[in-house]
Amino acid sequence: MTERAPLEGIRVVDVSQGIAGPHCGMLLALHGAEVIKIEPPSGDWMRQIGPRYGKQTSHSASYNRGKKSVVLDLKNPDALHVARRLVDRADVFVENFRPGAVGRLGLGYEEVHKTNPGLVYLSISGYGQQGPYRDRPCTDTVAQAFSGMMTMNRAPDGTPVKAQVFMIDAITGLYGFQAVSMALFARRADGAGKYLDVSLMQSIAAILSPHLLDQYLLDGPPRLPNVPGGVYQSKDGWVLVTLLHERQYQAICRVIGLPALAEDPRFNDFEKRAQNKDILLPLLQQAFLKETSAVWADRMREADVLTSPVQSPLDWLSDLHVQAVAAAPMVTQPDLGKVPVPNVPGATPSRDGDPRHTLPDVGEHTEEVLAGLGLSASEIAALTGGRAA
Missing domain, CATH: 3.30.1540.10 (formyl-coa transferase, domain 3)
Known part of the structure; x- marks a missing residue:
């Protein structure tokens, strides 16, 4: 008997791009949710960052498994109307536009809450939806500098150095997943949706809490804790x-x-x-x-x-222990072939051929998803310029 996934039956509409939002959406998919990723015709911009393998990069491949990709140009009023219909049928909505931008599209929380009061709505941004910096652009690297994290990672000459992984983005996706999961759990009691404001700034602050506390109490950095480590x-x-x-x-x-x-x-x-x-x-x-x-x-x-x-x-990857516990099984992915896919703690282990661990091509599920809304083949073709898959 196949074990029922904890989020089976939950529908997610994910219009986010990059890492933080897509990571959250992927975690929801790995735990059983149907995640519909709405991409522009050119695809999520993360498909363009770093070495490209067909229509994928290592980052787009690592944060979008298990999703259904639908191409909709949200600048097109007809496509925007279709996106709104998808949101009205969803349990969760994930977005990471600049604060205020999604509202101007008619997809802001106050607007969609009127027609879908049970919706769990997650907004991810750099500095949060309120405050004097809400409109500032922010990336993982900017957040590393702003948070004080770089001052704890210095070159031999004392120069602050950024971590070479997008750690804050990934952590923000984890906090987003946690927040959405708890909101869905709470919704079982009263059916009420919730608005969730998750930022890169607050996510890394939560992780750096011990360091912030030390520096506050000592009015500066503490001594190194475990020399000669x-x-x-x-x-x-x-x-x-x-x-x-x-x-x-x-x-x-x-x-x-x-x-x-x-x-x-x-x-x-x-x-x-x-x-x-x-x-x-x-x-x-x-x-x-x-x-x-x-x-x-x-x-x-x-x-x-x-x-x-x-x-x-x-x-x-070749380490004896990693191989023994199958920590990164080989999974066949579009454009990539068979590649190692690290297991996500708590989720079903990566398996070749499992849709939850397979990447979507850009727009691969457009026809399937839009037909599910009742659109005809000609209506889908008109929306997508004939690019529906």
Whole structure:
């Protein structure tokens, strides 16, 4: 007997583009919702960012699985009317237009709530729907700078550095999914919909809460918490070691052949090591150059020190443990062929041929979805210029 997905029977209309909104929509799809992704004729702009593989990029492929793609040009009044009909039949609406823009299209919350009072309506934006910065453009990188996150990630010369992954976008999608899921749960009691305002700014602030609290209470950054934890160059690459307890510092010193450092009064507790890190860290670095990353990792694990060689994504994919637990099954995708698709925690594992884990082509489901609204073939052709799939 096939297990019923928790969101089976829920219909979502997703007009968002990029990462945050599409990520939320994909998570809803992976948990069983029917997610109708409305794209412009050129497709979601994320299909254009980075190396292209046919009509996909790695980011569009990673955040749009399990959806039905419908092409509608929302600048066309007839197409906009069809989009409104889809929204009126939906349980959830996801948008990430600039604040106010979706209202000018006639798809704002106050307008659609009149005809669909049970709708859970999610707006995702950079700074939120209110406040003096609501109209400012914002991306993941801008949010990293604005939030203070970059000041915690510095180059050796002290320059703030951005993370090379769109982490804030992805986190915002997770918070959006959480908010929508809880609103749907609450709706079971009274049938009432809800308006949800989720921003990149507030999402990263929630994650950075401990750091914000430290800096507020100390009026500045705290000392480094676990010196000499960090990344060290080895004979053949890089290895990470980190620690939670004094005994682990002592173990690190023994493993690298410098036991005297464990008793040195300049380094014999966390606070002193933080104060004298510029003396300690070069001593450790010289020792780490003597062996390979794998040798150091094995020795550190034997001594109960937290460690890992620094791997590339390809190293991760071929790792023994990753392979053993099937963490990224191979799934056939349009334009990409068979590619690894990491499992999403809590969702059905990725499976080849499962529609919940398969990407849509641009407009692939236009005819199917619009016919479901009662539109004739000629009406669909007129709306799409004959491009319906």
